[in-house]
Amino acid sequence: MLTVILTLIVLVIAGVLLVAAFRPGHFRLQRTKTIAAAADVIYAELEDLRRWQKWSPWEDIDPELRRTYSGPATGTGSVYAWASDNAKAGQGRMTITEARVPNKLVIRLDFIKPITATNTAEFSLQPQNGGTVVTWAMYGPSPFMSRLFGLIFNMDKMIGADFEKGLSRLKALTETRAAA
Numbered sequence: 001m002l003t004v005i006l007t008l009i010v011l012v013i014a015g016v017l018l019v020a021a022f023r024p025g026h027f028r029l030q031r032t033k034t035i036a037a038a039a040d041v042i043y044a045e046l047e048d049l050r051r052w053q054k055w056s057p058w059e060d061i062d063p064e065l066r067r068t069y070s071g072p073a074t075g076t077g078s079v080y081a082w083a084s085d086n087a088k089a090g091q092g093r094m095t096i097t098e099a100r101v102p103n104k105l106v107i108r109l110d111f112i113k114p115i116t117a118t119n120t121a122e123f124s125l126q127p128q129n130g131g132t133v134v135t136w137a138m139y140g141p142s143p144f145m146s147r148l149f150g151l152i153f154n155m156d157k158m159i160g161a162d163f164e165k166g167l168s169r170l171k172a173l174t175e176t177r178a179a180a
Helices: 002-021 039-047 049-054 144-149 155-179
Strands: 026-035 066-070 079-083 091-100 104-113 117-128 131-141
Touching: 002 144, 026 155, 039 049, 039 104, 039 117, 039 131, 039 155, 049 066, 049 079, 131 155
Parallel strands: none
Antiparallel strands: 026 131, 066 079, 079 091, 091 104, 104 117, 117 131
């Protein structure tokens, strides 16, 4: 009987590992929001990494977050690094790698703690009906441990909720400015 139980446990574990192994090796998640403001007004909030404190969904995780900025104040080469003793905020670095004013911004995300990963964040802004459709996407490789973790936790829901919160804050900020 013990042999049967152990065999079943081994088969279940092997099955889970096999399912994880065949999941996609890359991920992409995104959220979109229409904002009643011009693309250049919104873009100004995105390309100046110092302004992210006003709308980023992660800025309120740790009031003691340590921030450093380097490179140009805006656009390609601008860098924002953060460090926190709070595991949820962790440590990392964002570098703007492409800035096409006012329609596209691409950022390299280097996460250092609590996990090490490099991903890409991309903002696309499309003028439409007197406003702007803003799409915030993140994509990158999905190593085996991420695929295994993804069997238990829905990363699209978890990170997507943060993107929705950030886009809502960005909307409130820029629509207020556009109305002024």
